[in-house]
Amino acid sequence: MKKISLFSLIVSALLFTACGEKVKDEAKAVTNTVSEATASTVDAAKDKAAETSKIAKEKAAVLAAEAKELAVKAAKEAEELAVKIAAEAKEKAEAAAKIAKAKTEEITEIVKKKVAEVTTPAIDTAKGATLYAKCAGCHGKDGKTKALGKSVVIAGQDISTLSASMKEYKAGTRNVNGMGTLMKAQIKDTSDADIDALAAYMATLK
Numbered sequence: 001m002k003k004i005s006l007f008s009l010i011v012s013a014l015l016f017t018a019c020g021e022k023v024k025d026e027a028k029a030v031t032n033t034v035s036e037a038t039a040s041t042v043d044a045a046k047d048k049a050a051e052t053s054k055i056a057k058e059k060a061a062v063l064a065a066e067a068k069e070l071a072v073k074a075a076k077e078a079e080e081l082a083v084k085i086a087a088e089a090k091e092k093a094e095a096a097a098k099i100a101k102a103k104t105e106e107i108t109e110i111v112k113k114k115v116a117e118v119t120t121p122a123i124d125t126a127k128g129a130t131l132y133a134k135c136a137g138c139h140g141k142d143g144k145t146k147a148l149g150k151s152v153v154i155a156g157q158d159i160s161t162l163s164a165s166m167k168e169y170k171a172g173t174r175n176v177n178g179m180g181t182l183m184k185a186q187i188k189d190t191s192d193a194d195i196d197a198l199a200a201y202m203a204t205l206k
């Protein structure tokens with residue numbers, strides 16, 4: 001009896017031990033399965049994340065390239081527009097300057113003409129010839145006669161000299177050969193414009 005009990009005790013112990021080992025193994029297997037499953041899930045998630053990130057990167061690169069292209073195109077268009085506007089502005093400015101210059105020249109010409117008209121009234125040589133008719137008796141048709149044998153020959157004298165001496169006779173301030181009063185009588189009723197016309201004609205007598 002004692003022997004049997006000891007034997008069965010040993011067997012039971014062995015069985016128990018074996019049983020324990022089996023449970024342990026099973027637990028290990030379950031643990032392994034769980035950790036394997038976890039590892040594969042983590043790997044799958046990692047792969048997905050990597051793939052998503054790769055796609056996102058590629059998309060971003062494409063968008064960036066498109067944006068760059070658009071920016072370059074816009075810059076080019078802006079530059080072309082600026083050049084065009086500048087060219088147009090230059091053309092307009094040049095045209096305006098040309099018009100302004102032409103207008104200035106035109107106005108200058110008109111002003112010059114007007115000033116000339118005011119400062120030197122048109123001298124009427126034909127009128128001078130008519131007026132000289134009454135002088136020819138003493139001074140000669142050709143102006144080469146010494147009037148009354150006294151005056152200086154007037155032929156060959158220039159306009160300003162002739163005009164000045166006639167105006168002096170008119171004013172009573174000229175008397176070369178004692179005949180100033182006689183000449184004053186000849187010229188006193190002649191206007192300055194007519195004196196200039198006379199001088200212009202007389203200057204043609206050479």
Ligand code: HEC
Nearest residue numbers: 135138147148150151152165175176177178179180183186
């Ligand atoms: C009746 C004669 C007579 C008539 C007409 C006459 N003159 Fe004279 N003229 C003289 C005499 C004389 C002198 C010289 C006066 C002096 O002594 O300064 C003279 C002088 C002049 C001189 C100055 C010449 C000089 O260089 O000293 C001029 C110019 C002149 N006469 C222009 C005219 C004109 C123009 C007319 C016509 C509107 C005219 N005369 C009509 C007699 C005449």
